[in-house]
Amino acid sequence: MQQGAAILDAYGNIIYCNLSLAQLMGVAHDSLIGIPLQRFVNSDDQVLFQKLWRETLVGPRDAEVSVRRADGTQVSTNFSFRLLTQDKSSTGVLITDLTGQKQQAELTANIQRMQDEERRRIARELHDSVGQLLAAISMNIASITDGSDKLSSRVAKLISDNASLVNQITDEIRTISHLLHPPLLDEVGLPSAIRWYADGFSQRSNIQTTLDIPQQFQRLSPEMEIAIFRVVQECLTNIHRHSGSPSCSIKIVQDADRLRIEVKDSGRGIPKSKLLTLVSSAGVGLRGMQERIRQLGGTLEIKSSPNGTVIAATLPVPRDINLSMSKDEGVA
Numbered sequence: 001m002q003q004g005a006a007i008l009d010a011y012g013n014i015i016y017c018n019l020s021l022a023q024l025m026g027v028a029h030d031s032l033i034g035i036p037l038q039r040f041v042n043s044d045d046q047v048l049f050q051k052l053w054r055e056t057l058v059g060p061r062d063a064e065v066s067v068r069r070a071d072g073t074q075v076s077t078n079f080s081f082r083l084l085t086q087d088k089s090s091t092g093v094l095i096t097d098l099t100g101q102k103q104q105a106e107l108t109a110n111i112q113r114m115q116d117e118e119r120r121r122i123a124r125e126l127h128d129s130v131g132q133l134l135a136a137i138s139m140n141i142a143s144i145t146d147g148s149d150k151l152s153s154r155v156a157k158l159i160s161d162n163a164s165l166v167n168q169i170t171d172e173i174r175t176i177s178h179l180l181h182p183p184l185l186d187e188v189g190l191p192s193a194i195r196w197y198a199d200g201f202s203q204r205s206n207i208q209t210t211l212d213i214p215q216q217f218q219r220l221s222p223e224m225e226i227a228i229f230r231v232v233q234e235c236l237t238n239i240h241r242h243s244g245s246p247s248c249s250i251k252i253v254q255d256a257d258r259l260r261i262e263v264k265d266s267g268r269g270i271p272k273s274k275l276l277t278l279v280s281s282a283g284v285g286l287r288g289m290q291e292r293i294r295q296l297g298g299t300l301e302i303k304s305s306p307n308g309t310v311i312a313a314t315l316p317v318p319r320d321i322n323l324s325m326s327k328d329e330g331v332a
Contacts, residue, residue: 003020004021004025013036025070038053056081064078080095185225195213208247220317263310269306296315
């Protein structure tokens with residue numbers, strides 16, 4: 001990760017910079033001294049740069065800013081401003097190249113999309129192909145059962161046992177298929193899918209699960225709904241595996257500007273030493289959960305104590321969702 005550094009005078013001109021900044025901008029090091037740093041800021045972010053520059057007089061400021069290199073290519077960077085002198089005559093700025101992070105985020109997003117599509121495909125295959133085969137076997141067993149009076153009691157018992165096994169397999173296949181990709185998510189939306197999953201989780205784990213979700217919950221984009229469902233799914237899986245909690249709760253709050261999902265347990269909690277490094281060293285599940293939320297412009301918080309753990313995700317509600325809510329309310 002390349003990180004340029006510069007010191008600016010009161011007019012925003014570069015009075016010092018490191019070699020990394022010159023390499024990032026694609027120019028000779030000596031040529032940067034005395035010119036405004038703003039010259040390299042992309043036109044779309046000029047207003048943002050000026051805002052950061054003004055607000056640095058009040059306190060440190062950070063933001064993502066697009067810069068244009070000498071060869072015309074655009075680079076996503078993070079500008080971090082700090083005043084260096086009490087008379088406000090010089091400001092330090094760190095410029096971090098976000099190219100690697102952006103590429104990693106895009107790769108992660110593509111992998112998650114591929115995983116979701118593969119889950120949907122496998123769920124469909126289990127339901128359609130395997131389900132039909134099991135239905136055919138069940139019909140054959142039923143036909144044999146009609147003539148069971150001509151069979152020995154032992155054979156008749158085996159046929160009956162096989163019929164029970166086929167029914168159990170059918171139920172298992174249906175459950176696995178729905179866990180991979182719940183059809184309710186596509187058909188009627190997130191609330192029904194989460195209620196189904198929470199009920200099933202409670203039965204499978206013996207962990208009492210409560211769900212608080214608005215009755216007038218508005219449909220979201222498919223990307224948001226699958227992301228929220230996977231977050232809830234991952235949280236409950238972790239509660240079952242690690243928390244030792246006898247109960248948990250899921251709360252979803254939706255308003256015109258944001259959506260908040262909170263999953264809470266009353267288990268043993270996460271040790272402080274582990275909590276400090278959880279995000280950077282966690283397994284694929286938590287990283288995937290965090291990346292899903294980040295891609296949608298949201299944030300993920302983890303708070304834990306010996307009395308339990310709370311994982312909360314906050315997502316902005318897109319403008320088109322707000323408009324559809326207003327139209328629906330007007331019709332009502």
